[in-house]
Amino acid sequence: MRLEYFQMVDRLTALDPEARLVRADCRVPDESPVFEGHFPGHPILPGVLMIETMAQTGGWLVLATLRFASMPFLTQVREAKMRAFVVPGQALEAEARLVHDGSGYAVVEATLASAGKKVAEAEIRYRVVPFPNETLRAQMLENARRIGVPEEFFDA
Amino acid sequence: MASTFETVAGIIADTCDIERDTITPDSHAINDLGIDSLDFLDVAFAIDKAFGIKMPLEQWTQEVNDGKVSSDEYFVIKNLCANIDKLVAAKAG
Numbered sequence: 001m002r003l004e005y006f007q008m009v010d011r012l013t014a015l016d017p018e019a020r021l022v023r024a025d026c027r028v029p030d031e032s033p034v035f036e037g038h039f040p041g042h043p044i045l046p047g048v049l050m051i052e053t054m055a056q057t058g059g060w061l062v063l064a065t066l067r068f069a070s071m072p073f074l075t076q077v078r079e080a081k082m083r084a085f086v087v088p089g090q091a092l093e094a095e096a097r098l099v100h101d102g103s104g105y106a107v108v109e110a111t112l113a114s115a116g117k118k119v120a121e122a123e124i125r126y127r128v129v130p131f132p133n134e135t136l137r138a139q140m141l142e143n144a145r146r147i148g149v150p151e152e153f154f155d156a
Numbered sequence: 157m158a159s160t161f162e163t164v165a166g167i168i169a170d171t172c173d174i175e176r177d178t179i180t181p182d183s184h185a186i187n188d189l190g191i192d193s194l195d196f197l198d199v200a201f202a203i204d205k206a207f208g209i210k211m212p213l214e215q216w217t218q219e220v221n222d223g224k225v226s227s228d229e230y231f232v233i234k235n236l237c238a239n240i241d242k243l244v245a246a247k248a249g
């Protein structure tokens with residue numbers, strides 16, 4: 001994870017659009033300015049960043065499903081629960097399942113776990129729209145390669 | 157079995173917190189009921205699930221934006237229901 005750049009996913013460990021499933025490894029950094037404020041003397045990953053991690057993980061599944069033809073933007077977070085503190089250096093496994101691939105929107109159910117224990121969950125909805133510009137699409141493709149999205153998904 | 161209109165009206169009432177009695181077949185989802193685009197995505201998700209279909213919202217929106225059809229065609233409830241019935245029939249057929 002590079003919190004300051006909102007790069008929450010380190011590596012995809014499973015990506016199967018047919019099975020509507022994605023899994024990812026996400027390691028919380030040992031140090032970050034985020035932890036200086038959240039909280040002094042008790043550094044923990046903010047809940048909104050746990051949600052962002054789940055949203056990005058599900059977002060990669062949506063992108064792969066659409067073969068990078070359109071971009072999912074977060075529109076709703078429902079039934080979010082943060083079940084445990086997540087601390088610097090902790091290894092997380094994110095998982096998302098595509099519940100519905102709608103026309104112009106998508107819905108996933110996502111979880112975040114550590115050592116097999118669920119630490120967060122949410123239903124996440126996206127509005128799916130054409131990329132607003134080529135700069136963003138190029139950056140998303142670069143990020144996709146960084147986290148291990150196979151080239152076969154880049155053929156839009 | 158509930159009619160398409162009854163199901164859709166129930167979904168809109170629940171999803172958008174609109175009094176069920178104010179929803180009629182001639183209501184326009186946007187102009188009369190005030191459903192915004194984000195809430196309409198919730199309605200679409202609930203309709204897709206309830207009827208086992210995928211409403212082509214992107215296509216409908218494009219046609220309206222291009223001036224090819226009036227928004228009434230897709231967003232007046234009775235017309236929306238007729239389009240849902242077509243999608244259900246196409247899926248079954």
